[in-house]
Amino acid sequence: MNNSDYLTIQIGNKLKAIRKEIGWKLGELAEKSGMSMAMISKIENGRVIPTLPSLLQLIQTLNLNVSDFFADLKSENDFKGYILRKKSEYTSVNKEEESIGYEYEMILNYPIEKSSMEISLLTLKSHAERARVSTAGFEYIYLVKGTISYELGSETFQLEEGDSLFFDGNIPHVPKNENTEDAVILVVYFITLN
Template identity: 45%
Template sequence: MEESVGQGQLVYYKIGGLIRKYRKEKDMKLLDLSALTGIKSAMLSKIENGRIIPTIPTLFTIINKLGIRPETFFAQLNADNAFPGYFFLPKEGFAAYEKEEGAIGFQYQSILEYNNDGGAFQISLLTLFPGSNRTQVTTAAYEFIYVLEGTLQYQLEDKTFDLTPGDALFFDGNIAHTPINYKNMMVRLLVFYLFADQNK
């Protein structure tokens, strides 16, 4: 059984991004990696897009089949977590990343990733372009949504919320969810992911 994010780590994003990077460098599709590892492509997709993190045996299976030395892979997950008392975050430093393969018109930029003894969080800027589309997904985190620009609907399973600039929504990411840009205009959201330490 796959594990939810915990233990104050923010490697959920880095693990998925690294796996996707190495897979694409080898010109492999998710189905190719699935055939090599015996892990379902749907599960691999969730791992790559940061919806879950893999168990240690699953992770070692993936990196082994991708031909990556474990020490090389894990060295890229290390980060200096010392907090200097502030972070200045110029917009030029926002890192674009892909969260869901197959999503149309979703553009994510990571603004800040940070972890401490109490858990971990990530703040992202999400831009929804006209015609954007995605199925409902789940995330092993709490999510806080704040609308910066545009009008949208946010679906939480069978509930729908109408949001305009300045509105916010907080929810358990384990509830299936998706934003819907139903107008012919761009929508910008701040998305705050909170990964609590489940061992406390």
């Protein structure tokens, strides 16, 4: 995913949040804007890059100021080597307007070009030991069970169940479990391809 894809998702999320804030259903926005529900749904969920006229039409229909709409959209070019997400910061996302019982939480969206993905489940035993390591690419960890400290470069993060951390794997890192109970970590590696 490149930076324009990342912005497309931000635009879609913002349009959806504003529509819901106003209290409109997808059908109402479609009717008022003259666009199809299917197209608006695809835009809101970041599946389609809206054309400029379509985007402006939606912004006008929602009675928004164009410059205000774009003011807080940002790229991820200022990446400082890691993104720590506490469970309390996850965003509820309704991907399918009419679905019941499907509760998605957006944990992280970050563009990474030319990479492959590897997913592992790590059980970190009490007082497990390992030296810091570096990996080519990016890593994402989600703490499924337990509490750990995560050493990343000069930082140490205290993670609790449900917290997540995304970082540049080139930064030396190691998880530590100083507790009596095992910790379980979902680890996703994004290995950079040349």
